[in-house]
Amino acid sequence: MLERINDKVTRISIEEPGRGNVNVYAIVSDIVTLIDCGYNSPHSRSSLHADLAQLGLHPSGVDQIVLTHRHPDHAGGAAGSSLPWGQARMIAFPVPDQLPLSPSSISTRKRYMPESLWSVLLDANGTAPPPDEDSSAQAIRFDRLVQDGETVDIGGGKLTVLHTPGHCADHISLMGDDGVLFGGDAVLHNGPPALECLDSYTNSIGKIAACQAAAILPGHGSVIDRQDETIARTLNRLEATDKKLLAAVRRGIDAPFGLALECTEGRIHRGLLFWLDVVLVHLFSLERRGDIHLTRSGEIIESIALAR
Template sequence: MSKPAALCVAPNLWRIPVAPFSFVNVYAFVEDDGQVTLVDTGMKSSAKRIEAGLALMGKSVADVTRIVLTHAHADHAGGAAGLLERTGVPGVAIHQTDAPFARDGHAPPRDTSTFLGRLANRGSNAFPAVVVAEEFVDGDVLPVAGGLSVHHTPGHTAGHVSLLHQPTGVLVTGDAIWNVRKLSYGVKAFCQDVKLNERSAHVLGELEYTVAAFTHGPHVSDQAREAVRGYLRDADARQR
C-alpha cells in the first residue's frame, strides 16, 4: 500500500514526506483564508511530491504565499528557488545567520572535528541560490497560522532554528533532533558544530508542546515532549 502524500499533524497543519520512509519532510500550515505557508522545501527534486501533498490537502502551489526555512541545507532549501518561481512568493524567510548561505546557494561548512565532516566538505554542498525576503532571529513570532515562534537551536548550522506553532502545540524540530528509526541528534557529518548541536537541542526539552514534528522521520503525537526529554536525558547519561 502506498503511503499518503500528506499526513495531518494537527488542524490545518500537514506533513508532506518528500523522500521515502519520511526521511525528509516539508510542513504545510493553512491559514483561515486558505493561504499556505511551507516550512522547508525539500530537495530540488521534491516539487512533484510537494504538489501531490498539497493536492491531497485540497491545495496547490498557487495557494502558497509564504516559505520559511529551518536552515540552509540542500535537503531543506534545495526546492526553494523553484517554488519561489512557481508561486510568485518574493523570497523565503530564514534566520539571519543562515541567510547569506541561502542567497549563495551553498551550505555552511561541516564540522572538521569528525572524519565524515571533513569528507563532506570535499563534496558539493550546493543548491539553487534562494532569494531571501525576510531574516528572523531567536524569539521572533512569525505571523503564520496564528503564530509560529522561532527558537534558535544552532549547531546543525549556525542559523538553524526550531519552530513552535503556538495554537496547536506542534514543535517543528528541524534537524536539531531526528526521528529516523529512533530519536537521535542525526548524522554528525551534516553538522556545522556537533557539540553545539547537542547542547542547543536541550532547548527542545524546555518548551511546551504536544506534538514533535521532525524534518527527518515521522512526527510523534503521543507524549512527544516526554519522549524528547527522555532522549536528551539518556544522551547526556551516555556522554558522562
C-alpha cells in the same frame, strides 16, 4: 503521503529515492505557509506538488516558506531557476558570519585517515558518498531574515522562532500557538543528528525541552509525541559517546581516526567517515569542557590526552 496533524497543519512526507524521507509541513489558514520544501530534484518537486494538489493547493498559491535550515533536503526545493512558488515570501535565520569549520570536509577527513584507506572510504572523485553537497540553497533570495524570539504570522496564529543551532548554525525551530513545535533536524527519532557543534546543540535541545510542546514535528520521520523520551534518549546517546571516547583516550588511543575505529569496533567501512565526524565534534566539546587536551598542527588534531 499526507498526514493530518490538526485542523491547520498537514505533514507531507516525501520519499527521495536512495535518501529516505523528508517532511514538508503545510499550514493552511487565512494564508498558506510551508515549513521547508524538500530537495531540489524533479522527483521531490513533483511529489510535493502532487501532495499539495491533494490539499487543494497549487505552488503559486503558497504565501510563505519558512526554512528550518539551509540543508539541501530542506531548502533545495526553494532554489532553482524555475521557481514554482509565485510570490511566496522566503523566510529563514541569517547565516552567521563565522561558520564553524565543518569537520566533514573531504580535505579534513583525508588528513585524519591513513592514505591507504582513501580509495576504500572515499570515492574516485574524492567525495564521500552519499554526495550531499548542494549549494543551490545559497542562491535563495530571502524576503525576511528572522531572529530568535521573533514571530511569523501564519494567519489567525503565529509561529515563534527559536534559534536552535548545533546541527548547523542557521537552524531554527518554530513553536506554534497550538503547542506543536516544528523541529527541523534538531530532534529526530533515531538519536542526535549530524552535528557541527555539540555544545550549541545541547543548549538548543534544552531550549526545545523547555517549550514542553504537545508534539514535535520533525524534518524526518513521524510525529514525535513523547518528546521527553526522545530528548532523553538523544542526550544519553551523546553522553555515552563522550564516555566511550574518554575511556579510549585513557587506554592510550590518542588520534581521532583510532577513536573512530573504536566506534565501529575496528571495522573499516564507509560508516567510519560518519564516526570520524562524530569523534571530532565530541573532541572539540570535551576540550572546551576541560576534560581533554588537544595538541594541534594548524587546525588538525595531532594528539589527544586526558586533562586530569
